[in-house]
Amino acid sequence: MTQYLGNAFNYDLVAEGYESLEDRCTTIHTGACHIGMVDGVNVGVWEAEPGLIGGLTADEIFVVLEGRAEVTFEDTKERLQIGPGDVVRLNAGQRNTWRTFERLRKVSVWSDSGAQHRSS
Known part of the structure; x- marks a missing residue:
């Protein structure tokens, strides 16, 4: 079995x-690929075209590969400007909005416990 994903x-x-x-x-185009599971944790790729979307987070850690966005967490009002190389931690159940400025692509690892994974 290969270790290369x-x-x-x-x-x-x-x-x-x-x-x-x-x-x-208007629909903001996004795309996802569930690569698989590693020791019970999901691994995937997600991308979004420019626009403003919202959602509910899962327990997730992601790394931005390309693009820029601003993520706003409704409960804390924290705003993150994210871009290539940034590593971000999301907590399950956080309501948030994503304003994508440039097509964004990220690699995520997440747990199915908590909220449904709809990557925003």
């Missing part, structure tokens, strides 16, 4: 879509 830029992502928080008639 693949290249995060080469995975074909399954198209998703989030309703834009700025224009409810």
Whole structure:
């Protein structure tokens, strides 16, 4: 069995879509690929096109590979400016918004306990 999981830029992502928080008639295009599980923890790749979306987090740690965004956590009002190389910790159940300025791609590891993984 190989220990190589693949290249995060080469995975074909399954198209998703989030309703834009700025224009409810617009869908912000996102994509995801669940690479697999390692010791009970999920590993995946996610990307989003520019726009404003919201969601509920899972227990997750991610690394931004490319792009820029601002993540705002509704409960604490904390705002993070994120870009390539940034490592971020999300706690299950946090409501947040993502304003993506440049197409963003990240690699995530997350637990299924807590909130559903819809990467925002």
